[in-house]
Amino acid sequence: MSKYLRFSVLFLLVISVLSCSEIKKPPSSYQWPIIEGFPKPQVPANNPMSLAKVTLGKQLFYDVNLSANQTQACASCHIQEHAFAEPLPTSIGSTGHKHRRNSPALVNIAYNKTLTWAHDGLTSIEQQLLLPMFSENPVELGITNHEATVLAxxxxxxxKALFQQAFPEHNGQHITYDLITKALASFVRSLISLQSPFDQYAYYNKDEAISASALRGMTLFFSEKLECHHCHGGFNFTQSTSHEKQLIDRRPFHNTGLYQTLDKVTGHLGYPSDDIGLAEISTITADNGRFRAPTLRNIAVSAPYMHDGSIATLAQVLDFYAAGGRHITSxxxxxxxxxxxxxxxFIKGFSMSEQDKIDLISFLHTLTDEAFLTNPEHAKP
Structure with missing residues (x-):
């Protein structure tokens, strides 16, 4: 593989790191499991990272006691072997309430600029966690109206010992939901995946880490012909990225042509009225059908795909983009x-041979980080 191609790929991946001057941060004792030279994620000043918080957060993440009826934990819909996603089109809450969206993978969430599929105002993990905990439509953990029971x-x-270790400044005071969300957020931030074969190739200069087919696929991925990297660029393979050296909001929401449905009530064409994406939050018509471009890291193990899990395989995803959208005939x-x-x-369609398709899928598989998927530090206690 030529040094020029590796340089070109690295330039596209890390240019955002160099786009802003470094912001001075107070030193932290927490050791991020990141590649040397990579920027650290941003962390709220009122919830600095610590190993004790991560340990407590993991215990809470896997505990069904966090749901009102004690049937589900966060881990029920965010399964480690599936990159903390789940192999269902859309999730089902603790009360059997079927959700309208696919459970997103929790991969490098610490670097996310925005959270959830279509909300440009959710930028804090602590804030986002309130949705699965207290939402009534859809019901996920179902804590609302059962707050005292769950907390007890x-x-x-x-x-008590774990909370004391994680939050010694509280001097053993009552456990609160504020402390629970801070611990859970710390655990979620610790879910860093940067040890895939692609990383070995791109950042550790191991040419043998990926195959010739994957290298051809990488060339296609970063080409202007396919334009994948425009929405899935940077070292985290998503525009929705923020860190200590890059604070620019790239507005990573896109209408990919997944739907063009006639609304029988309004008579308008667009995405199904039960989920119009970012427009639901912004109330801007132009945002109809815009959803956040997710990271492609570990994408091979987090099927099905799209915000509603309506595409089953990577091969079908590539066919969808090659066609420039989806035509549903009935x-x-x-x-x-x-x-x-x-x-x-960017969704214009493109020609793709069968070999191109094989090569692209081969490249996407190089983003699978087996160490992340099996890391005991992330597993159920």
Whole structure:
């Protein structure tokens, strides 16, 4: 593999790191498991990272006592072997409430600029965690109206000791939801994946780490012909990235032409009325169908794909983008998404041979970090 190609790829991946001057941060005792020279994630000043918080957060993440009916934990919908996603099109809450969206993978969430599929105002993990905990539509953990009952379950000797270690400044005061969300956020921030074969190739100069097919796929991925890197760029393979050296909001929400459905009530064409994406939050018509471009790290193990889990395989995803959108010929969502007037200009369609497809999938598999998927530090206690 030529040194020029490696340099070109690295330039595209880390240019955002160099786009802003370094922000001075107070030193932290927490050791981030990141590649030497990589920027550290941003962390709220009122919730600095510590190993004790991560340990407590992991215990809470896997504990079904955090759901009102004690049937689900955070880990029920965020499974380690699936990159902390789940192999269902859309999630099902603790009360059996079917959700409208696919459970997103929790990979390098510490670097995310925005959180959830379509909300440009959610930029804090602590804030986002309140949704699965207290939301009533859809119900996830279902804590609302059961706050005292759920909180009392953590009034045990084991948890008291863990909370004391994680938050010594509270001097053993009552356990609160504020402390629970801070601990959970710390654990989620610790889920760093930067040891894939691609990383070995790109950052450790190990040419043998990826195959010739994957190298061809990488060339296609970063080409202007396919334009994948425009929405899935940077070292985290997503525009939704923020860290200590890059604070620019790249507005990483895109309409990919997944739908062009006729709304029987309004008579308008667009995404299904039960989930119109960012427009639901912004109330801006142009945001209809815009969803956040997720990271592609560990993408091979986090199927199904898209915000609603409506595409089952990576091969089908590539076919979808090659077609420039999706044409649904029958059923509830019948319509030609390729003709969606709000579709991103990057979704133009492209020609792709069978070998190109094999090579692209091979490249995407190099983003699978087996160490991350099996790391005992992330596993159930």
């Amino acid at each position: 379950r953590f009034n045990t000797a084991q948890y 059923g509830e969502h019948q319509g030609d998404g390729r003709l969606n007037s709000l579709k991103s200009p």
